[in-house]
Each structure stands twice: as structure tokens, then as C-alpha cells.
Amino acid sequence: MKRLSSYFIAVTAIALLFSLTPSSADSHEKFVQCLYNYPHNTTSISNVVYTQTNSSYSSVLDVSIQNLRFFNATSKPLVVVTPLTVSHIQATIICSQRHGLQIRTRSGGHDYEGLSYVAGVPFVVVDLIKLRGIVVDVENSTAWVEAGATIGELYYRISQKSEILGFPAGVCPPVGVGGHFSGGGYGFLMRKFGLAADNVIDAHIVDVNGNLLDKETMGEDLFWAIRGGGGASFGVIVAWKIKLVPVPSTVTVFRVPRTLEENATEIIHKWQRVANKLNESLTIRINMGRVNSSQNGNLTVQAQFESLYLGRVDDLIPLMQNSFPELGLVREDCTEMSWIESILYMAGFTNGESTDVLLNRTQLNGLSFFKAKSDYVKDPIPDVGLQGLWPFLYEDEAEDAFVQFTPYGGRMNEISESETPFPHRSGNIFHIQYGVSWQEKGDVAAQRHVNWIRRVYNYTEAYVSKSPRSAYLNYRDLDIGVNNNGYTSFSQARIWGTKYFNNNFNRLARVKTKVDPRNFFRNEQSIPPLISKGRK
Template identity: 85%
Template sequence: MKHLSFSFSVITVIALLFSLALSSADSHENFLQCLYNHPENTTSISSIVYTQTNSSYSSVLDVSIQNLRFFNATSKPVVIVTPLVVSHVQATIICARKHGLQIRTRSGGHDYEGLSYVAGVPFVVVDLIKIREIEVDVENNTAWVQAGATLGELYYKISQKSKTLGFPAGVCPTVGVGGHISGGGYGFMIRKYGLAADHVIDAKIVDVNGNLLDKETMGEDLFWAIRGGGGASFGVMVAWKIKLVSVPSIVTVFRVSRTLEENVTGIIQQWQRRANKLNESLTIRVKIGRVNSSKSGNLTVGAQFESLYLGRIDDLIPYMQKSFPELGLVKKDCTEMSWLESILFMDGLTNGQSTNALLNRTQNGLFFFKAKSDYVRDPIPNVGLEGLWPFLHEDVAKDAYIQFTPYGGRMEEISESETPFPHRSGNLFHIQYIVFWQEKGDVAAQRHVNWIRRLYNYTEAYVSRNPRSAYQNYRDLDIGVNNNGYTSYNQASIWGFKYFGNNFNRLARVKTKVDPRNFFRNEQSIPSLISKGRK
């Protein structure tokens, strides 16, 4: 009887799985029929829909993947849609909702955990790679930029219209504008101008009902939520209207390295106490990793001090000699260039490349990687810094680094509730930990992920607490995840307060208002407050 019962159970499970597979296939086919016949599609959509049997499916899926950890993920989308116009986005949302498919939105593919193109349930990717127009209005110092454009494309287009306008966002040119701005977005002008999201003056989003909303029609709460709260929880971002900022026609950059033998621990200690108090036109970032000693040739720990100064060398040198003499900066360390060229410099493209390189949507060389983040409110003591160095000597860390980005300046002047991004006043600097590797396989991946988790556990005593804060654009599923279906506010709070602090509660209220049944969801999306029983 037990044997018969067991056999019956197996048959039942197989039948259930078969039924689910058929149901998924039916949903997929019904979704396609809905999409092709939808009245919103005034422009033909069939040419930009890719199913898993389409010969171009793999190349379309892979082109924007920036992390090899997810290059061969088993949970692939049943359909990829690359909209040409907003009506394609509207139809995709309406049909996916009607036929039980989730949506993941991709604007550049830099999602650190691959959530914009990986899911554990049947889903559709809306890849905005073809919705990328940029219109710059020099007279009013504004620009409309569609969500599928990259930062490099945006910077390049601004430079074609003006040499004295810029935008305070990231330095990686291949990052998609849609996700970057909606998560906050920072770069080397953070101390002068704050975040990218701080300069949004209008936006366009397609909501759960397929409506295209702008600032006026979406209302104050939703407009607040998408400027740092992550747009993917609330709809599909399709465009941002941004306020451009003034930049000098000539800026100064430098990148100088110091090692343990050159007292780098002491220099970093002074940097912690001064970097957030320097002139707001000067940002000095520290990138710490393993290097070869210039003296002995042996492995040691070194730090690169990378900087953008919105001014000329002759002003910078005497200022640095007075304000941060420990670094020992001299004129030959510095280079004057245009602000646009400084983007290439900070991205490591220093071999005389044309600024046309900013139009390249694909990174040069892809790696497996894992990253984490922190915020620091009090200087890490010498003993804390010295405890970091052994981690960087481990073999697994040969392509890892720890990056400190200073706050202060404009970031001290904006309230933590002005936008969902709460990490403002009181933070000395932000940390990004990141480890890269090239070996394939689960064993190599686990070895590197374990290393960064151990490093993260070590620094707990020296960073923000209650909660230990994190940056939403450096998504990290280690800090908490949602369920596939219903997720309670309390469960989501585990990660939510780390990203958004006290703003998380308001974000959940906005979510409940605009997407009460939680259609737009992922492993770290804002939850609806509607109870499971009322869904």
C-alpha cells in the first residue's frame, strides 16, 4: 500500500507539473495573440517580439547582460519585447497582466543581481534598448532622455549642444538611464550637485493599467517615489526630463597611487576626516586593492586616489597643499580636459580614445562579479583599516577592490525625505565592495561570493547600523528578499529599511495606491500593503 501510495504521489506530481507546463504555454501563446491584436499597437509589433524559438532570441537577451553570473541563467524570459514606441510598452503590460506573466524591465543590463532579465516564474522582458531618444534644450538647461539611453549617450548628446553643461550621474557610460536615475544615481559631481534623481523635473511612466503618466497626471506621491525608490516597483519608466548643471569648459582630474610602504593607511585616515569637508567642486574617491609594490615587487595593498575638480590645475594644487597635504599631490599628477573627457578618464579609458567611445553600449570585457555596499558615519580607526588588508592579500581577491566615495557638500543640504534616497546628512562616505572573477563554474562563484560576504561581515563594526544601510542601485539579495507571491511589509522591511530608511513606509503606501495587487514585483520590489486575503 505504501508503494502504491508513493507511486500515486509521483504520478500526481508529474501530472501537476505537466498541467502547469501546458498552462504556462497557453499563457505564453495567449499573451502573444493579445499583443499582436492589441489596439494600442498603431505601429507593427511582431518584428520586435522574440520568443525562445526565434533565431535572434539569444543574441537579443545576451547583448545587454553586464554580469556573467547571469549569462547562462536557466530562468530565461518566455518572450522578449524591444518596444519602438510607448504604445508597445502599454500593450505588453496590459497583455502580460491579463495572461499571468510577470514583467521585468531592462534599460542597460547593469542590475547587479540580474533582476531585470532573470526570474523564477514565467516572465516577459521589456528591453528599452530602442527607446533611447535624447532632446537637449540648451536655452532652458534641460533635456528629455528616454529610459533606454545610456549615460554615455546622454553625456555625448549634451556635449554636442554645449561645452558648459553636464549632468551629475555615474561614470560608467554603458549604464542605462532608466534604472540609474530611478535608484538615485551618483558620480563625481555628487558633492557639488547631489544625485541624478535630485535633478528630475518631469518623467513619463506606464502604469499597471497601461496608462502613460507624466508628473502632473501621476501625482506628487508617485513622482516622489520614482526619484530614488526604483521605478520598476511602480511601472515601466520610459523617459526623464532632467535639469542640466553648469560645468567649466576645463576641469582637472588626477589619479595617484599610494601603497602600504608609502603610509597609505595614514593617508586614508586623513582622507576620512577631510574628504567630505573639502570644496564641493572637488571629489576625491579612493579605490583600494592589491598591487605590486614599487619597491620590493611583492604584493601589497595600494589605494588610488581618483579625483574630479571643477576648475583649473593652478587653483587645485595650492588648495590641496593646504587642505590635504598628506596626499602629496603635485602638478604633474594632474591633467586638464573637458568635462566630457573626464568621463572617459574616470571609466579608465585613458589611451586617447575619442569621446565617440561613450556611444558604445557594451562594456570592454565582461566578468563574473558580486558587489555589496555600506555607509560610514564615523571614521574607521587604523585598526579597522589594517584588518581589511589581509582580505585583499587572499588569492581570491586579485581582481577585487573596496571603493570609498565621499559625501558632504550638497548631500548635506538635502533632507533625507526629499526623495526616497535617505543617505544624506551625517554620512562621511559610501563604500562599494566588489569582486570580479573569470573562472567558470559554481565552485569558483561560491569561493568569490564567500570572500565578499566575509569581508562584509568584518566591516559591520565600522559602518552604519540600525539599520545597516545599503545603496539600492548596488542591489544585493543577501540583505533580504521577497516571496514569489505575497510578501508582507515586515518581511520586505528587512531589506527595505536598509535601502530607504524611514522612506520605506511611504514607498509602500505609494505602491499600494498605484499597484495594489502587486503586478510589478521582483525579489526586492516595494510591497503592497493589501493583505494576502484581499489580493
């Protein structure tokens, strides 16, 4: 990352050049003028600054919006900055503080609650879409990835260099690595290699003072915090250095659907007891939703068992027959392919499609209105619990809804809860994601669908983790608690913070107090300092 290294300068003198006292009377015009006057810009910033009067403003803002719930939000940024260099980020941070504006950082736009581009206060979006360089070092099995790259772009670049190296991250290719890695990041390699965050070995971040820091200069605490605690609370992450992992030249995938009429409930019950104990090279997740029955055409619930096995089908079949015969897997259900082809398969691309599709930053199936929630499960949900879930999926609002079970175990059991801020390790047998999407416009439709997923979430409370009822940061959910726009106490933030981070929330707040005591980097679910004066 030579381009990044050239900007690795500490600009502590900036505080002498700019007053950091905000003035609500300052206009965004003065903010923009501040950017243009910033003394350290080595590349002109004027071409990457978009105010609301700029003809390209809407297209630049809208291009990375992934959830139609926030497409026409009234709280739009005063300015969008698409930095080409670290100095552009430094200027935006310093000038935002001087002129009383908040910053929202966007890498892919997949924040489930739109926090990377929506705010209820005057704000600026730093969109990292133009900082997406990727340098793969095959000899050392590492890569530097700029935060504006997507995981699809990362997978593609790795595959261009090696057929036997991969990386354990998510299934959705357009997701930006900036937020994905900083919140944890899991996929079908999790049981073998852990999370994306577990495989980060260095990072570059611009802090509240405009300093560009790496692992050594940011210190152990901040490096710990940004690998699972979310980066937006602590600064603007510019790039990650990651450890690539070995994958076999041939892997095996399958999708096996089972409806209620085909004993899906009983098969899911057995899956809960074995999925986290299977060979760590085998991951089987379940996607549940409603379909039309092939037997009578009526609605039914289908559980689709999706799997990646890091090996050949000849080894997979006897393993399944021994550990999970209830699924009835046969050789004809399976397909052997390369690891990069399995990325396309799991993302829903058609067989034989070029890997070039991974470079597409837009959603495969287009945009929709969307709401999601998450849970962790420590004990198998009994059959009666599953049977009580199925009626929700027959309701009108569930036409495009799903419930997804993803198994834990393997490597996840070997990493301590405090190793990174991501605490959901041993003790969890699987993770749940609930999702509902819809195309109908209007507040009435939105409320119906959001109410539906909240009722499902209330129903499953008896069967999931407790004290706290845990949640996954990357499946952002403002229902579990929010900060104030101004002063937010540590005790108030704990309401949602312990759900994402368990006991690690305390350490995150201590790190925040150290690196951003005035709480400049904040949003509805940002880590607060232990004692914050806040800003109103």
C-alpha cells in the same frame, strides 16, 4: 520629446477590452497573440517580439547581460519585447496581466543581481534598448532622455550641444538611465549638484493600467517614489526630463596611487576626516586593491586617489596643500581637460580617445562574473580597522577585487533625507562599494568568491552604519533580504527595505498600495503594497 507626447493618452478603456484575471494554463503563445491583437498599437509589434523559438532570441536577450553570473541562467524569459513605441509597452503590461506573466524591465542590464532579466517565475522582459532618444535644450538647460539610453550616450549628446553643461550621474558609460536615475545615481559631480535623481524634473511612466503619465498626471507621491525608490516597483519608466548643470570649460583630474609602504593607511585615515568637508567642487574617491610592490615585487595594497575638480590646477594645488597635504599632490600629477574628457578619463579610456566611445553600450574591459555589496560610514574607520581589512585583499579570491570609498558632504548635506526616497544624505561621511570579479567558470569558483566578499562585509560591520546597516539600491544585493514569489508581507520586506530606504520605506509602500495594489510589478526586492494578496 514630440514622439513621446504623441502617445500621451490615457487608455482606461483597456480594462473593458481585456480581463485582468491571470490563468496559469494560458501559454505564452496566447500572450503573444494578445500583443498582436492589442487595439492601440500604432506601429506593428510583430517585429519586436522574440519568443524562445525565434532565431534572434538569444542574441537579443544576451546583448545587455552585463554579469556572467546570469549569462546562462536557467530562468530565461518566455518572451523578450523591444518596444518601439509606448503602445508596445502598454500592450505588454496589459497582456502580461491577462496571461499570468510577470514583467522585468531592462534599460542597460547592469542590475547587480540580474533582476532586470532573470526571474524564478514565468516572465517577459521589456527591453527598452530601442527607446533611447535624447533631446538636449541648451537654452533652458534641460534634456529629455528616453529610458533605454545609457549615461554615456547622454553625456555624449550633451557635449555635442554645449561645452559648459553637464549632468551629475555615474562613471560607467554603458549603464542605462532607466534604472540608474530611478535608484539615485551618483558620480563625481554629486558633492556639487547631488544625485541624478535630484535633478529629474519630469518623467513619463506607464502604470499598471496601461496609462502613460507625466509628473502632473502621476501625482506628487508617485513622482517622489520613482526618483530614488526604483522604477520597477511602480511601472515602466519611458523617459526622464532632467535639469542640466553648469560645468567650467576647464576641469582638473588626477590619479595618485599610494601603497602601504608609502603610508597609504595614514593617508586614508586623514582622507576620512577631510574628504566630505572639502570644497564642493572637489571630489576625491579611493579605489583600494592589491598590486605588486614596485619596491620588492611582493603583493601589497594600493590606494588610488581619483579626483575631479571643477576648476583649474592653479586653484587646486593650494586648496590641496591647505586641506589635504598628506597626499603630496603636485602639479605634475594633474591634467586639465574639458568636462566630457574627464568622463572618458574616469571611465578608464586612454587619453585622447574620441568621445564616440561613449556610444558603445558594451563594457570597456569585457564581461566577468561579479558580486558587489555596499555600506555607509558615519564615523572614520580607525587605523586598526583599516589594517584588519588589508589581509583580505591578499587572499587568492581578491585578485580582481576592490574596495571603493566615495565621499559625501557638499550638496548631499543640504538635501533632506525625505526629499526623495534616497535617504543617505547628511551624517554619512562616505560610501563603500565592495566588488569582486572572476573569470573561472563553475559553482565552486562562484561560491569561493561570493564567500570572500561576504566575509569582508562581515568584518566591516563594526565600522559602518547601524540600525539599519544601510545599503545602496543601485548596488543591488540579495544577501540583505528578498521577497517571496507570491505573498510578501510589508514586515518581511522591511528587512531589506529599511536598509535601502530607511524611514522612506513606509511611504514607498503607501505609494505602491495606491498605484499598484495587486502587486503586479514585483521582483525579489520590489516595494510591496501594505496589504497584498499577491499571486502564486
